[in-house]
Amino acid sequence: MSTTHWDAEYDVVVVGSGAGGMAAALTASIEGRRVLLVEKSDRIGGSTAVSGGAVWAPLNAQSDKVGHPDTFDKVWTYMQNTVGDAAPADMQRAYLRACAGMVDFFDKHTEVKLVARSYSPDYYPDREGAALGGRSLDPAMFDGRLLGPKFSELRDPLREFMVLGGMMITMTDAKHLLAVTRSFTSWREGMKLVMRYFSDRLRGYQRGTRLVLGNALAGRLFKSVLDRDIDYWLNASLGQLLLKDGRVNGVSLVRNGQRISVHARQGVIVATGGFPWSESLRNELYPQPTGPWSMSPQANRGEGITLAREVGAALGSGHVSPAFWAPVSILKKPDGTEVRYPHLVWDRAKPGLMAVNAAGQRFVNESTSYHEFVLGMYRSNKTVPSLPAFLVCDHDFMERWGVGLALPGGRPRDHLVRAGYLHQAPTLRALATEIGVDADGLAASTARFNRFAESGHDEDFGKGSTAYNRYLGDPEQQPNACLGKLQQGPFYAVKVYAGDIGTACGIHCNESAQALDLQGQPIPGLYMVGNDMHSVMGGEYPAPGITLGPALTFGWIAGRHAAHAAS
Numbered sequence: 001m002s003t004t005h006w007d008a009e010y011d012v013v014v015v016g017s018g019a020g021g022m023a024a025a026l027t028a029s030i031e032g033r034r035v036l037l038v039e040k041s042d043r044i045g046g047s048t049a050v051s052g053g054a055v056w057a058p059l060n061a062q063s064d065k066v067g068h069p070d071t072f073d074k075v076w077t078y079m080q081n082t083v084g085d086a087a088p089a090d091m092q093r094a095y096l097r098a099c100a101g102m103v104d105f106f107d108k109h110t111e112v113k114l115v116a117r118s119y120s121p122d123y124y125p126d127r128e129g130a131a132l133g134g135r136s137l138d139p140a141m142f143d144g145r146l147l148g149p150k151f152s153e154l155r156d157p158l159r160e161f162m163v164l165g166g167m168m169i170t171m172t173d174a175k176h177l178l179a180v181t182r183s184f185t186s187w188r189e190g191m192k193l194v195m196r197y198f199s200d201r202l203r204g205y206q207r208g209t210r211l212v213l214g215n216a217l218a219g220r221l222f223k224s225v226l227d228r229d230i231d232y233w234l235n236a237s238l239g240q241l242l243l244k245d246g247r248v249n250g251v252s253l254v255r256n257g258q259r260i261s262v263h264a265r266q267g268v269i270v271a272t273g274g275f276p277w278s279e280s281l282r283n284e285l286y287p288q289p290t291g292p293w294s295m296s297p298q299a300n301r302g303e304g305i306t307l308a309r310e311v312g313a314a315l316g317s318g319h320v321s322p323a324f325w326a327p328v329s330i331l332k333k334p335d336g337t338e339v340r341y342p343h344l345v346w347d348r349a350k351p352g353l354m355a356v357n358a359a360g361q362r363f364v365n366e367s368t369s370y371h372e373f374v375l376g377m378y379r380s381n382k383t384v385p386s387l388p389a390f391l392v393c394d395h396d397f398m399e400r401w402g403v404g405l406a407l408p409g410g411r412p413r414d415h416l417v418r419a420g421y422l423h424q425a426p427t428l429r430a431l432a433t434e435i436g437v438d439a440d441g442l443a444a445s446t447a448r449f450n451r452f453a454e455s456g457h458d459e460d461f462g463k464g465s466t467a468y469n470r471y472l473g474d475p476e477q478q479p480n481a482c483l484g485k486l487q488q489g490p491f492y493a494v495k496v497y498a499g500d501i502g503t504a505c506g507i508h509c510n511e512s513a514q515a516l517d518l519q520g521q522p523i524p525g526l527y528m529v530g531n532d533m534h535s536v537m538g539g540e541y542p543a544p545g546i547t548l549g550p551a552l553t554f555g556w557i558a559g560r561h562a563a564h565a566a567s
Contacts, residue, residue, distance in 0.1 A: 006250065006263040010036040010231075012562045013251055013264040015238050015304060016271035018046025020530030020551035022221035023106070024269040027559025029228045030109050036262060037225065037232040038253060041299045044222050044232070045155035046273050047502055047531070050297065051214030052344065054545030055114055055552060057099040058135045062116035068134030072096065078122065078129030078542065086320045086538025094511035094557075095536045095550055102556045103137070110224035112217070113140040121468040122543040123369040132467055136544045139217035144209035146223055153234065154222055155297070156207060157215040160341050160405065166207030167197040168215060171345065178400075178409065217548070236260075238303050241268060241311050241526065248311060248525035267525045267562030269513075271555065274503030274531030275302025276323065285322040285505050287378055289387055293328050293499035295342045300502075304532040308507050313515040313523055316508040316534025324541055325374030327389070328499025329404045331421040341404045343391065343496060344370050349464075349472035351484025352397035354449050355496075357386035360432060360441025362449065365461040366391075367469035367482045371541035374498045390423075390435055390493045392442070394486045404494050423493040431491045446486050456480035502547055504535035513558035525565070527558040 011033035014025040022044075025037040043049070058075040079092050106112035114137035122130040144151045162168050169177065173193060179186035197208045211219045225232060233255060240252040242261065250263045275281040276294035278301045283290070294300075309315065327348075331339040347353060349367035357363050357380050364376030380386035391403055402408035406422045416422035425431035428446055432439035452458045456479030464470055464482030473481030507515050507528040514522040530551040537546050 005261060007260045008036070009263040009265065010034050011264070011266045012036075012269065012559070013038065013262055014269045014271065015251065016040075016046060016273060016530065016532075017044045017232070018271060018273055018530055018551065019048040019217060019221065019548050020555040021046065021269070021271035022225055023552045023555030024271065024527070024529055024559040024562075025230055026110055026221070026224055026228065027105070027556050028563045029230050031560060031563035033266065033563045035230050037230055038236045038238070038251070039232065039234050040237040040272070041155075041297065042234050043155035044153050044234070045215070045218035047296045047300065048214045048221075048548065048551075049155035049218035050158050050295070051501070051548065052544070053139050053212070053214035053217045054548065055137045055139070055217075056135055056543045056545035056549035057103050057114070057137055057553070058096060059100045060103045060116060060134070060137065061100065062137070063134035066116045066118040066134050068131050070131060070134060074129050074131070075135070076129070078127060078131070081127040081129055082124055082542040083538050083540045086318060086540050087536050090511060091509075091536045095553055098557060099549055099553045102553045105556060106552070111220045111227070112224060113220065114138065115140050119471070120544060121466070121471055123372070123468055123541060125467040139213075139220060142211040142216040142219040142223070144211050144219055147219065147226070150222070150226060151205070151209065154215070154219055157213065158295070160339070161213065162207070164194070164197060166201070167193065168208055168210060168212050169193065170212050174346070214548070238270075238272065238307060241307050243311055246524065248523060264525065266565045267527055269527040269529060269555075269558050269562060270304040270308060270532050271528075271530040271551075272302075272304030272532055273297065273300035274506060275305055276300050276500055276503050278302035281305070289498075291497065293330070293340070293497040295326060295328060295340055295499060295501050300531075304528070305506055308515055308526065308528060308532070311523065311526070312517045313526065313528070314508045314518045316506055319505055319535060319539035321371075321375070321539030322505040323500035323503045323539070324371055324547060326370040326499050326501050327373050327377070327496035329421065329494050329496050331405055331416065331419055333419070339405065340499065342370070342499065342501060343404060345472050347401055347403050348373065348391065349469055349482050350397070350401045351453070351474050351477040351480070351482055352486060353391055353393045353401075353403070354445065354486060356390050356392055356437060356442060356445055357384045358437050359384045360438040360443070360445055362445050362460060363389070365458070365463045365469070367463045367472060369468070369541055377498050388495045388497050390437065390495055392431070392486065392491065392493045394491050395488045397484070397486070398492050403492060406492070406494065421494065424490050426489050426491075428486075428491050431493055435493050435495070450485045450487065453480070453483040453485045456483060458483060502531045504531070504537065504539040506532045506534040509533050509554075511557075512561045513554045514561070527562060529555045529558050
């Protein structure tokens with residue numbers, strides 16, 4: 001469709017306000033172009049705002065300073081040993097060559113400040129080329145008060161990542177809060193957090209303004225958008241990509257019930273967050289069984305990908321997974337709503353937690369990455385029902401660590417039992433009956449697991465055998481930071497599904513983030529970034545931050561390319 005009547009005109013139109021979209025909008029603006037940022041929902045931030053916020057950007061300038069000097073050859077070797085042929089080599093190289101420059105660009109021109117982790121192993125640290133730190137960065141804590149009244153327009157983080165009804169915490173914060181009665185340092189740090197939070201609430205904020213994780217990244221990007229006075233429209237959904245002479249030169253939007261045509265003289269950058277909530281695309285591209293188990297915002301329904309295909313863009317291929325997986329537990333509330341919890345880094349690696357299938361058998365290294373855990377669920381499900389699976393622990397584990405929405409330290413859990421989220425029984429056999437798994441299998445698995453805990457060596461799946469496993473375990477637990485016994489009743493179980501944190505299958509693009517047609521040629525004026533771009537990781541998950549790293553990097557690349565494209 002083409003149009004000669006425009007309701008508004010800009011140089012670049014960016015659709016979607018996650019990390020990729022805001023990065024593209026900021027870059028095009030910094031390059032001197034007039035930009036419109038469009039968001040379908042009533043909040044800025046997309047999936048980024050509810051994410052863990054890590055950014056994988058190898059070869060960044062901070063790597064040496066935190067004790068992990070790196071080289072292109074080393075990280076390329078690691079990519080070959082993890083991603084391999086699952087993504088085109090030229091796209092992998094383009095990412096590795098650009099991501100450090102992206103970090104420097106945003107550090108210089110915006111409020112986006114990223115801090116390299118001094119210790120954070122890649123997810124497969126036993127493979128050649130892996131690093132134990134330096135490659136993954138976190139957004140610096142951000143003071144949400146700097147957004148002024150616009151703070152209410154920033155998407156809230158997941159409630160499950162907050163405590164006291166609205167206080168964001170990191171893993172380090174959580175460890176301090178759990179140790180406030182055992183350590184003066186933890187008490188001091190915990191009190192700082194709590195006092196800041198209550199100060200915010202007394203000032204009328206609906207949640208804490210100390211932003212961390214992905215909410216800090218989204219907040220920093222949003223602050224930069226505001227500082228540059230970039231136009232942005234909320235509650236404006238993408239209806240069509242508009243064409244003239246084979247070039248995408250605008251968009252048709254639906255805003256406040258009105259259809260609006262917006263001219264994009266130099267390009268349209270699509271960053272609508274992939275398709276995790278599109279039932280049709282999930283059925284087309286996901287393995288079975290699948291369901292509405294994603295942690296992404298429910299507005300991410302694949303419109304960007306669908307409309308790009310309608311104007312001739314090709315869907316990527318060759319990937320090993322269509323999504324970035326995570327085991328997800330689901331609480332069904334009395335009013336019919338559902339609360340989803342992603343079991344990412346807190347509970348699975350701790351000593352004393354065991355995952356089993358319907359046969360009561362273990363099927364995976366519980367300490368492995370969330371992506372690899374779900375792949376293990378699908379592999380096991382080929383022979384034994386493993387979707388859903390169960391995370392099993394005892395009383396001592398529950399009191400110390402908690403599982404999912406069931407919090408540690410004697411906090412109330414009866415409501416979770418009544419809702420069917422948390423299963424509790426005095427014995428393992430009674431628990432097996434409660435959750436419908438084979439009792440003999442569960443008893444045998446537990447006995448074997450307990451023997452491994454004594455020896456410190458998991459002979460079946462290697463729980464605690466890698467630096468990444470131990471990084472998430474309990475260093476006080478010996479001889480293995482990830483292995484502990486299940487022995488003290490009552491026993492507990494939480495059901496987990498094959499959820500995701502976003503999709504990996506998207507539109508095939510070139511190194512400039514231009515959408516490609518079925519013949520592999522660029523579609524002029526059309527760019528795809530974030531989860532709308534086919535994953536440069538090919539659906540593999542080599543390290544923390546491999547979604548936000550490419551989103552920011554190719555958003556930067558797309559913004560620069562569009563800013564200098566011929567109109």
